[in-house]
Amino acid sequence: MAAMDNQLVRIYRDIEHWDALTKDAEQDVRRIMRNIMALDEQIAIANGYPDQELLQSYEFAVQMANLGLEREALYNEWVATNGRLKELRSIPRQRLELQEYLEACHSIDLAMPARDILPSRFEVITDEAEIESTIYPQHIVPATDFAAKQMDIWSRLSQGPEICDGAWYTGYLELEWIRAKVDANIVGCPHSLFTFMGDTVDEAVTDILGRIVKDGHLVQSLGIGAFIETVDDEKIVNISRSPLDQGLSTIFSYRKLRGGILRRPVPVLVTCYRPPYRLSLNEILTGLRGSIEVAREIVQSPAVKRFCEMSKVLVVAVITHLFQRMLVVGTRFGYITTGEAYIFLEIGADARLVRYSLCVPRHDVESDPVTGLHRTAVAQVLAFTLRAFRAKRMPPAWYQKAQQELWKWRVDPDDIFNKIPPLVRKMKRNIEYVPGNWSPYLERSPLEQRVQRMILPGLKPRFNEASFNDLGYFGFLTSHRIQPAGEPMDQDDEPSGQDEEPSNQDGESIEPAEILIDYQPFCTPECLWGLERFRALDKACPNFRYHGNKHLRLHELLDGLQEQLDGEAANWTQTNHKFLCRSGLYTTLLKVRLASHGYTLLLKGVIPSKIDHLCREADMYDQLLALQGFFIPVSFGMIETQNEVFSRSFGGFSLFMVFGGFPEGVMPLYQCMAAGIDKQVIVDAAERTFRYIHAERVFHFDPEPRNMLYDARQNRVIVADFERAMYDEVEGQQYLNPILQIEGVHEWTPERKRIPDVCFGQQRDYVRQRIEEFFERGY
Structure with missing residues (x-):
């Protein structure tokens, strides 16, 4: 693969x-x-x-x-x-073979909606007085033999026909159901990450383990026979997982006691679930480099507010959090997962030493054409779990002695995280993850050593979609085969000219409502700009013939859309609206048409509990009013329907932001790559757009290629998705300083902050660097 x-x-x-x-x-x-x-x-x-x-x-x-x-x-x-x-x-x-199954699981794993969201208020607040002392390792060193030990497991697995031959694993239809389930899961806290990992990784590992234990020769080769039991003439390995406690969960299995009759639960490994916004890959790469002497470099070192030092403290705090739980339950194996990155830990024979290995499956898989499948999340966790099964068990006295003799440190990972200012965390992105070369450790494997495409015959090749949500805001332009101008992307015939009147078989003019919503073109930016300011009609708009003699008033448009959506929701029809794609953790995009006047634009729906996110975006559009229709879409504010507009795939929504205005022929940046457009042209256009945005004192906070479109006709980049943007102020929940205690209750008070000009400059530098990386890597 x-x-x-x-x-x-x-x-x-x-x-x-x-x-x-x-x-x-x-x-x-x-x-x-x-x-x-x-x-x-x-x-x-x-x-x-x-x-x-x-x-x-x-x-x-x-x-x-x-x-x-x-x-x-x-x-x-x-x-x-x-x-x-x-x-x-x-x-x-049809059931899948092992290789197909790992490929499919990896694809679903990449669908995790992980984004650096604003933390909820209750997740941020920590009380230093309640922080407990935690046992910490004295030495944290890289596990130089990690790749060799992982590949040794796959070498042993190649000896068993039960796992190598035959299609035993979950088929595509069931996996599609899992994919739809996790797509709707918001990964914003340890519990939601625990659920996501359970559906996408843990279930797959259990499924493969179930096939391994049926092969007696394989069980003997792996040395896991003590954990196998027979139920109704069927061999199984009984695995249970403890409930989530402080972001930690322990996997137990049942091991035979001497005599082979009675069994007792044995801890196999501990998993620490850390949401990606509370331990980013950038922080891991910055803080986890080489060996770390915890006492000298962290505990006894004076506090420094620089990002690199704070990142190291944060990573060590999370490792310490997991290390103590491993000693308490009695296992030497554990790993930290953010859904994107995995840090595998193993306590040495000397409990003062912890060995670690960092893996990022989405990068590892693509880096090596030989060992790619062995480095997916499912494959890594499976091999690590089997290593934990077959590892030498330390006596309980060893763990008790370690807990008594090791030093302690008053630390809480959340408290460390809170001390890193968000602006600093966002701007430090200068360390690249470099996957290691595992090919020398591959002797034999049940997985084919070949480059495997996950594209069926007849499916058009696409650029890399490995990055989380890398189609992002404009995903509907491709995943639903609709261009901004409204024509199907794959149709062979040339679209009819704008001057050609739509008609039926008898040559009679038809109303816009009689055209399928899929094929209704979007209104032009000039059209919507004129609507917002009550200016003249745009004759170049493809829907010009339906708009009447003059534009509607803005309140007439919003009231008409609200009444129309209420009517269609009540009748369970979708004649004039269609769900396009999920555009974020809490939001989805709809294409909507006002049937009476043919105005066709977009709605961004949000779940009720996150209405403040959409209100923030609407406010940002108001701040950027002068740029609407030129460098950002045109926004008309928000509407709320009486009836919930529902879709089986996306759920129900009643709160929407109304916006639109994409010039004909605009392209997401990955399409610009396919079209051969010079990246320098796009880089310069993007920098010019962000200069205009920054001139209005707006800081975007998510300037990723997925949120940009390129208009080749006017050489401009259009930017959207301002739900996390800032306008010369930072809300209290993002800064730890302005916390007050009123009548014994912690309250957060907003503190106005002027965004330093240097931050705007750094963001433009990041945009330039990120687009160049996007063109080089494809994600």
């Missing part, structure tokens, strides 16, 4: 491809049946012809023979097409 030529496609794209092929096959079956029926009718009419001389003529006999051959050919085509349709319908239900 590994490099995959920068073309990693998630499993749901395969499902969509099969659905498209199935629909085509169904249409072919119906077409052939209609042709057969028409041919039968033609034959019946010919046989019933009253002219007996014609019936007995040679020409008639030849004609009937040709009709018979034609019917036979159609019948054979119908049989073949029907067989193909049956096969297509069965593909998603």
Whole structure:
């Protein structure tokens, strides 16, 4: 799988491809049946012809023979097409082989909606008086033999036909259900990360373990026989996981006691769940470098407010948090996961020493064409779990002695995190993760050593989608095959000109509501800009003919959209709106059309508990009013419907921000790569856009390529997604200093902060660097 030529496609794209092929096959079956029926009718009419001389003529006999051959050919085509349709319908239900299963699990793992969100108020507050002393290791050193030990497990697994041969694992249809489930899961706290990892990684590991224990030779080779029990003539390994406690969970299994009859629970490993916004990859890469002498470098070192030192303290605090729990429950194995990165820990024979290894599956998989599949999250956790199973067990006295003799440190990871200012955390992104080379450690493996594409035949290649939400704000432009101007992206015919009046088969003019919402073009920025300011109509707008003699008033547009959505929600119809894609943790995008006047734009829906995020974005658009329609979309404010607008895939929403205005022909940046547009041109255009934004004293806070579009006609970059932006002030919950205690209750008070000019300059530098990286890596 590994490099995959920068073309990693998630499993749901395969499902969509099969659905498209199935629909085509169904249409072919119906077409052939209609042709057969028409041919039968033609034959019946010919046989019933009253002219007996014609019936007995040679020409008639030849004609009937040709009709018979034609019917036979159609019948054979119908049989073949029907067989193909049956096969297509069965593909998603087929069980998968190990390699396909790991590929699919990795694709779903990449779908985690991880974003650096603003922390909730209750998650930020910590009381230093309540921080307890924690046992800490004296030495934290890299595990130089980690790759060799992990690959040794896969070498042993290659000896078992039970795992190598046959399709035993969950099929695509069930995996699609899991994908849809985790797509709706907001990873914003340890519990939601625990749920996500359970669905995408832990279940898969348990599934593969269930196949391993059925092979006696494999069990003997791995040395895990003591954990195997027989239930109803079936061998199983009984694994249980403790409830989440302070972000930690322990995996237990049951091991035979001497005599082989009784069993007792044995801790296998401990997992620490740390949400990605509370331990970012940037902080891990900055703080976890080389060996660390904890007492000298961290505990006894004076507090320094620089990012590199604070990152090291944060990472060591999280490791210490996990280290103490490992000693308490009695295991030497554990790992920290953020969903994006994994830090695997092993306590040495001397409890003062902890060995670690950092893995980032989304980068590891693509870095090595030979060992890529062995480095997916599921494969790594599986091998690490098997190592924990077969490791030498230390006696309880060893753990008790370690707890008594090791030094303690009053520390709380959340307290350390709170002391790193958000602006500092966001701007320090200058360390690149470099995956190690595991190829020398690969001897043999049940996984094929080849570059495996996760693209089915006939599916158009796409650029790398490995980055979390890297299609982001403009994902609807491709995933639903709709261009900003409204034409299907894959249609072969040229779109009709704007001056051509839409009509039905009789040549009569049709209303916009009679056009499918998929094919209704979006209104131009100039059109919506004129609507917002009650200016003249834009004759270049593709919906100009429906707007009437003059623009509606803004309140008429908003009231009309609200009433229309309420009506369609009450009747469970979607004639004039369509859910496009999820655009963030709490939000989704809808395409909407005001049927009476043809205005076609976007809605951004938000769940009720996060309405403040959308209000913030609407406020930012107001601050950038002068740039609307030029460098950012046009925003019309917010509406709230009485009835919840519902979709099975995205849920229900009643709060929306109304906006739109994308010039015809704009492209997401990954399409610019495919079109061969010079990256320097886009870099300069993006820097120019952000200069205008910064001139209005607005700090974007998420200037990623996924939030940008390029307009080649006017050489400009359009930026969106301002829900986390700032306007010369920082809310109290983001800064730890302005905390007050009123009547014994902690209260957060807003403190106005002027954003330093240097931050704007640093953000423009980051935008330039990030776009250049995007063009080089594809994500």
